[in-house]
Amino acid sequence: MDTTCRVLTIPIKKEMKIVVCIKQVPDTTEIKIDPKTGTLIRDGVPSIMNPDDKSGLEMALQLKDEQGAHVTVITMGPPQADLILREAFAMGVDRAIHLTDRKFAGADTLATSHALAGALRKIEFDLLITGRQAIDGDTAQVGPQIAEHLDLPQVSYLEDLKFDGDKTFTMKRHIEEGYQMLEVEAPCVVTVLSSANTPRYMNVGGIVDAYQKEVEVWGFNEIEVDEKNLGLKGSPTSVHKAFARGLKPAGELYEVETDEAVGIIIKKLKEKFILN
Amino acid sequence: MNLEDYKGIYVFIEQREGVIQNVALELLGQARKLADELNDKVYAMFLGHNIADQAQSLIARGADEIIVVDAPELAEYTTEPYTQAICQIIEDRKPESMLIGATTLGRDLGPRVSARVGTGLTADCTKIEVGENKELLMTRPAFGGNLMATIVCKNHRPQMGTVRPGVLFAMDADENRAGDIVNYEVKFKSEKFKVKLLETVKEDSDLIDITEARILVSGGRGIGNEEGFKAMDGLANVLDAEVSASRAMVDAGYIGHERQVGQTGKTVRPDLYFAFGISGAIQHVAGMEDSDLIIAVNKDKDAPIFQVADLGIVGDAKQIIKKLTERLEK
Amino acid sequence: MDFSLTKEQVLFQQMIKDFAEREVKPLAAEVDEQERFPIETVEKMAKIGIMGIPIPKQYGGAGGNNVMYSMAVEELSAVCATTGVIVSAHTSLCAAPIMENGTEEQKQKYLPKLASGEWIGAFGLTEPNAGTDAAGQQTTAIEDGDNYIINGSKIFITNAEYAHVYVIFAMTDKSKGTRGISAFIIEKGTPGFSIGKKEKKMGIRGSATCELIFENVVLPKENLLGKLNKGFGIAMKTLDGGRIGIAAQALGIAQGAINETVRYVKERKQFGRPISGFQNTQFQLADMNTKTEASRMLVRKAANKKDQKVPYSVDAAMCKLYAAETAMEVTNKAVQLHGGYGYTREYPVERMMRDAKITEIYEGTSEVQRMVISANMLK
Numbered sequence: 001m002d003t004t005c006r007v008l009t010i011p012i013k014k015e016m017k018i019v020v021c022i023k024q025v026p027d028t029t030e031i032k033i034d035p036k037t038g039t040l041i042r043d044g045v046p047s048i049m050n051p052d053d054k055s056g057l058e059m060a061l062q063l064k065d066e067q068g069a070h071v072t073v074i075t076m077g078p079p080q081a082d083l084i085l086r087e088a089f090a091m092g093v094d095r096a097i098h099l100t101d102r103k104f105a106g107a108d109t110l111a112t113s114h115a116l117a118g119a120l121r122k123i124e125f126d127l128l129i130t131g132r133q134a135i136d137g138d139t140a141q142v143g144p145q146i147a148e149h150l151d152l153p154q155v156s157y158l159e160d161l162k163f164d165g166d167k168t169f170t171m172k173r174h175i176e177e178g179y180q181m182l183e184v185e186a187p188c189v190v191t192v193l194s195s196a197n198t199p200r201y202m203n204v205g206g207i208v209d210a211y212q213k214e215v216e217v218w219g220f221n222e223i224e225v226d227e228k229n230l231g232l233k234g235s236p237t238s239v240h241k242a243f244a245r246g247l248k249p250a251g252e253l254y255e256v257e258t259d260e261a262v263g264i265i266i267k268k269l270k271e272k273f274i275l276n
Numbered sequence: 277m278n279l280e281d282y283k284g285i286y287v288f289i290e291q292r293e294g295v296i297q298n299v300a301l302e303l304l305g306q307a308r309k310l311a312d313e314l315n316d317k318v319y320a321m322f323l324g325h326n327i328a329d330q331a332q333s334l335i336a337r338g339a340d341e342i343i344v345v346d347a348p349e350l351a352e353y354t355t356e357p358y359t360q361a362i363c364q365i366i367e368d369r370k371p372e373s374m375l376i377g378a379t380t381l382g383r384d385l386g387p388r389v390s391a392r393v394g395t396g397l398t399a400d401c402t403k404i405e406v407g408e409n410k411e412l413l414m415t416r417p418a419f420g421g422n423l424m425a426t427i428v429c430k431n432h433r434p435q436m437g438t439v440r441p442g443v444l445f446a447m448d449a450d451e452n453r454a455g456d457i458v459n460y461e462v463k464f465k466s467e468k469f470k471v472k473l474l475e476t477v478k479e480d481s482d483l484i485d486i487t488e489a490r491i492l493v494s495g496g497r498g499i500g501n502e503e504g505f506k507a508m509d510g511l512a513n514v515l516d517a518e519v520s521a522s523r524a525m526v527d528a529g530y531i532g533h534e535r536q537v538g539q540t541g542k543t544v545r546p547d548l549y550f551a552f553g554i555s556g557a558i559q560h561v562a563g564m565e566d567s568d569l570i571i572a573v574n575k576d577k578d579a580p581i582f583q584v585a586d587l588g589i590v591g592d593a594k595q596i597i598k599k600l601t602e603r604l605e606k
Numbered sequence: 607m608d609f610s611l612t613k614e615q616v617l618f619q620q621m622i623k624d625f626a627e628r629e630v631k632p633l634a635a636e637v638d639e640q641e642r643f644p645i646e647t648v649e650k651m652a653k654i655g656i657m658g659i660p661i662p663k664q665y666g667g668a669g670g671n672n673v674m675y676s677m678a679v680e681e682l683s684a685v686c687a688t689t690g691v692i693v694s695a696h697t698s699l700c701a702a703p704i705m706e707n708g709t710e711e712q713k714q715k716y717l718p719k720l721a722s723g724e725w726i727g728a729f730g731l732t733e734p735n736a737g738t739d740a741a742g743q744q745t746t747a748i749e750d751g752d753n754y755i756i757n758g759s760k761i762f763i764t765n766a767e768y769a770h771v772y773v774i775f776a777m778t779d780k781s782k783g784t785r786g787i788s789a790f791i792i793e794k795g796t797p798g799f800s801i802g803k804k805e806k807k808m809g810i811r812g813s814a815t816c817e818l819i820f821e822n823v824v825l826p827k828e829n830l831l832g833k834l835n836k837g838f839g840i841a842m843k844t845l846d847g848g849r850i851g852i853a854a855q856a857l858g859i860a861q862g863a864i865n866e867t868v869r870y871v872k873e874r875k876q877f878g879r880p881i882s883g884f885q886n887t888q889f890q891l892a893d894m895n896t897k898t899e900a901s902r903m904l905v906r907k908a909a910n911k912k913d914q915k916v917p918y919s920v921d922a923a924m925c926k927l928y929a930a931e932t933a934m935e936v937t938n939k940a941v942q943l944h945g946g947y948g949y950t951r952e953y954p955v956e957r958m959m960r961d962a963k964i965t966e967i968y969e970g971t972s973e974v975q976r977m978v979i980s981a982n983m984l985k
Contacts, residue, residue, distance in 0.1 A: 031422045139399040141387035148391035153470035156384040175380045178479035183472040202621040204655030204668035236396030236432035242425040255590035262599045268587050558873040
């Protein structure tokens with residue numbers, strides 16, 4: 001299967017440049033709580049590409065398939081995060097950048113967004129895609145914060161996007177009661193929902209080549225950012241304490257008449273604030 | 277930054293098409309409690325266009341002062357005009373803390389504002405308390421809800437947080453409360469408005485996704501037949517829930533595969549899972565055991581479903597559904 | 607000496623496990639129950655290169671190796687043995703002999719379409735009277751000018767109904783026995799070539815196992831695969847490679863049964879505690895896992911030898927023999943540990959036990975593998 005040779009039927013004014021921010025996260029659905037100590041068991045929990053980010057990457061690759069684009073992925077994280085960049089190569093990206101430096105350690109969302117923005121200042125792009133949020137933190141902050149640092153417009157909760165081939169995007173943004181259609185000019189920042197699409201699998205041929213390609217490793221010296229905004233020092237928030245949610249207590253069992261049983265259920269629903 | 281200069285708990289009042297959202301009232305209720313504890317005031321930031329007539333109602337819900345920003349630029353939400361308005365208020369007024377609803381709007385606005393003013397933002401708080409040094413302790417779930425983390429923002433102001441709708445409690449309207457309403461003018465930099473809203477489309481989605489449901493009413497063999505499922509529909513309606521089922525019921529054709537819970541169906545973790553007449557075979561349990569609250573009804577007191585249930589009722593599921601629906605309808 | 611996977615293989619394993627779990631597993635029970643060929647799965651596999659793993663990139667393949675290919679068959683078979691054998695027959699028994707014996711023209715013509723999965727491949731050697739004794743071929747190919755005229759039939763042909771390209775064997779010189787057999791490539795739709803009855807099988811019920819019928823099929827000489835009268839060697843060498851695929855299938859079935867059983871024994875309670883707490887359960891699981899891991903080592907060793915291009919016939923026979931017998935033993939124990947539920951179609955171990963049996967039979971029975979292994983020892 002050769003996916004690199006493609007005849008474009010629509011003339012494109014210029015090749016769109018897309019950058020996708022991806023993050024390696026523990027697969028939180030695999031995290032269990034130790035029944036004895038009540039603490040998290042993180043051993044053996046696989047690391048994966050964050051699902052919203054993966055859908056963002058898929059969106060970029062679909063744009064590439066449909067109208068041609070150059071797709072770069074960037075991740076910030078420890079050396080082992082290299083794995084998701086290789087995965088991205090095997091899915092079809094053109095360039096991968098690994099942002100890693102001790103100066104970035106201990107960053108909260110704001111400091112993380114400063115580091116990424118510092119790297120993105122060094123890359124030309126028409127569209128910057130991030131996932132809506134990462135499953136380890138669920139904050140949904142880094143995308144909009146990067147947009148602010150770069151002084152670019154943002155559209156979050158993106159479900160779909162069309163590019164007119166020149167400079168205008170038409171976007172579909174999810175909201176609680178339905179969706180909104182928006183028009184934005186490039187360059188801009190979007191945060192994508194995992195429900196936007198189903199990411200492709202890595203291609204076998206792409207896997208075979210994934211380690212033949214070069215991942216660019218960037219540290220503090222390669223990016224454009226004020227050091228005081230980075231890492232622990234650049235983080236306005238800190239964790240005061242963290243605790244496991246605890247174990248489920250043993251359930252109650254009742255063998256009573258129907259009316260009484262219904263009363264017990266309603267009482268429980270009130271206790272749990274499901275009913276007022 | 278002199279932390280002493282920062283005062284007041286500011287609440288972003290989310291409105292859609294002029295309708296104040298419940299989450300805003302919940303935030304006001306929480307802010308009121310915190311303000312009383314801190315001996316501080318609650319400020320409501322009410323942004324929109326042609327909304328001023330509703331400002332008064334916010335006083336009854338706990339606000340001391342309503343900052344009304346009424347401008348055509350704010351008629352419908354887009355990120356930049358709202359960010360400019362909030363940031364100008366922050367610069368002028370120096371709030372000690374700021375709460376925003378963790379809606380698709382608030383989660384778009386919050387991080388943009390926090391980055392522009394360079395402060396910390398805690399997302400999706402479920403609990404907000406006052407710490408020893410009068411700082412706010414904001415607790416939120418992380419790691420897919422497996423871990424709770426309490427976050428502080430020590431040296432930056434305002435201390436910002438977004439809060440999920442439905443988590444906190446609004447106070448009952450107190451029409452005797454007094455407060456001020458101030459009209460606030462924002463100088464917009466319209467050259468930065470680069471996102472154009474074309475239309476807002478409301479959808480009543482037919483596509484059901486039981487994994488998204490907060491409450492599931494699930495049935496198994498003990499429900500019996502079509503009639504049993506109709507009764508479950510009735511209960512689901514009252515509870516604003518979705519109906520789901522075990523594999524046996526899907527195989528029997530009473531319900532579609534998209535509503536099957538279990539190993540060969542979907543894995544769900546709603547706030548409340550009703551298991552009616554479901555024995556609790558492993559394949560089923562694997563798909564629902566992480567639900568927050570599990571209420572099981574089954575005739576067989578040794579049914580394995582009771583081992584994962586928080587509340588178990590030994591009895592006839594059909595009768596209990598009927599009675600429960602009747603009681604809830606009242 | 608290094609037993610660990612390469613970085614590429616680690617990445618590949620992550621992808622194929624994910625693919626098997628999300629795309630293949632949900633269909634496994636239905637494919638078995640309805641005896642349905644999972645064509646939609648083949649299309650999905652084709653799209654990401656699984657139908658051409660060890661085919662070089664110049665022929666449109668993924669350019670991977672046989673270890674990766676064996677991992678693919680293993681992971682697919684762990685959730686659906688039917689899907690595993692579709693890939694195995696296609697790759698080892700059709701694409702591989704064309705790759706290894708074809709002319710440049712034949713490779714250019716067939717490999718890109720096989721590797722892309724646009725065409726599915728099959729292999730026809732077995733006949734009603736020529737099973738383990740493959741030399742007893744009765745299908746004939748008579749030279750006629752620039753053509754061969756093929757007459758006869760083949761049975762038990764995997765992928766038969768859905769394949770586009772078949773590598774088949776026929777007698778070109780009856781007087782010479784095994785030295786009179788030749789290999790041919792035949793395409794679907796060739797006049798006189800038809801698909802006969804579909805078998806009703808115990809296991810791998812979705813794999814479309816049928817008869818191939820040749821009635822005066824006129825085949826141009828360029829369809830001869832390899833040299834005239836050298837077909838028996840091609841068949842034997844092809845089966846050597848195929849055995850790695852079937853061993854991987856057996857390995858996958860065993861691993862799949864272990865996965866199901868581990869989950870079951872942790873949940874199933876008897877006498878007030880999970881049955882995983884009983885020593886019998888623990889010891890059975892330990893044996894199941896140890897033997898399955900041993901199968902894996904044998905499969906990977908044989909596949910690695912094939913990749914290194916060193917002789918691997920005996921390794922292929924050993925991994926096939928051991929993995930097949932282990933699959934049978936492990937699935938049997940898995941059903942036993944599931945008790946009465948294990949005997950029902952509510953749980954997949956029943957299907958796995960039925961699927962396992964064929965791995966002791968096709969592409970050389972266990973007895974044939976013992977012959978190959980001992981012959982090498984005693985020569």
